[in-house]
Amino acid sequence: MQDIIRLNEAIDQALVESIERYGEAVESTRKTVLGVLGHDLRSPLGAVLMASDMLRKNANMTDRDRRLAEQINASVSRANHMIGDLLDLARSNLGTGIPVNPEDTDLSIVRASVIEELRTAFPQAKVVSNLSE
Template sequence: MIRFNEAIDQALVESITTYGQAVEQTRKTVLGVLGHDLRTPLSAVTLGVDLLSKSEEPGTRRHRIIAQIATSAKAANLMVSDLLDLARCNLGTGIPVRPESTDLTAVCKAVVDELAVAHPNAQIIFTDEEAVTGQYDPSRMAQVFSNLIGNAVRHGNAHQPIHVTVSGDGSTARFSVLNHGTPIPASALPSLFSPEGRYSKHSGEEQGTSSGLGLGLFIATQIVEGHGGTVAVESTLERGTTFSVSLPVYP
């Protein structure tokens, strides 16, 4: 009887484990399919908004409504892209990186200029010593810069500037973004780059269409690691919060 009970217990454990693995695999697959299928209707919305925008006079009420729809559609597209990147990581394929000869300084400056237009009240100070070139995926690195600087804009003190720097010494490229605001608790740092344990979902600071899915830090880390680099963070009340990226330079 004892052996029979042990066999039943073992069978139950194996069944629960198998079921859990099947559910997890289904969840990952559904995320990927959902993200992929959402792109088609969102593309239609974006195209329609672009056509309507050209037919309306700037400054009119209809034009303002169309602009709001365009902003929401862009935010939705970004969330779908994040969802697809998460699905790729979950399914083991990883975020694709296609290196080519790239000037990281120019890529970062373009991102800073874009964010400055989107957030006119933010003070973003960009410091570059010289062109930092190497083999990188320009669109993916722009995604890293946008995620980290955008994160600083959302969570930093609006009355203090955000400092962005890009530098290199021939063997290593470095990027950093510093903002002042409420420091990240030490207890949150170990899980900060994990999609399951992100700090912002507990802070309640992200609201509206700009909140996204909270995957920015996770995706940025995956892209940097795909280039052979690392991401680090330091956060104190006195020195502020600094996210640093180090990348090897491949000529």
């Protein structure tokens, strides 16, 4: 009976160790996929950013088209920042660390940009800010 108990305990221990190794492998794969995804998204976003820059410089555009091109440019720039944050997360998860460069910033500029993006995306909606524009 003692041998059967020891065998069951050994099997239980092997299962626990196997599940732990599997969980670690899944987590490692997830972290790697996040890094690869972030890196791979940079190329198409770069192409959109370049195209929006070219559109903004076109002299034959209406004011509305120019505003739309500027909004595309601002939105893609924000997406690029998000990709940068995703890559920072991947670096952190993979143990290479996150570069930190603290600097003063005016958040009203960010707020105004987000509000303008929302107004462009949802022209029928009334977007209200409690702070002065």
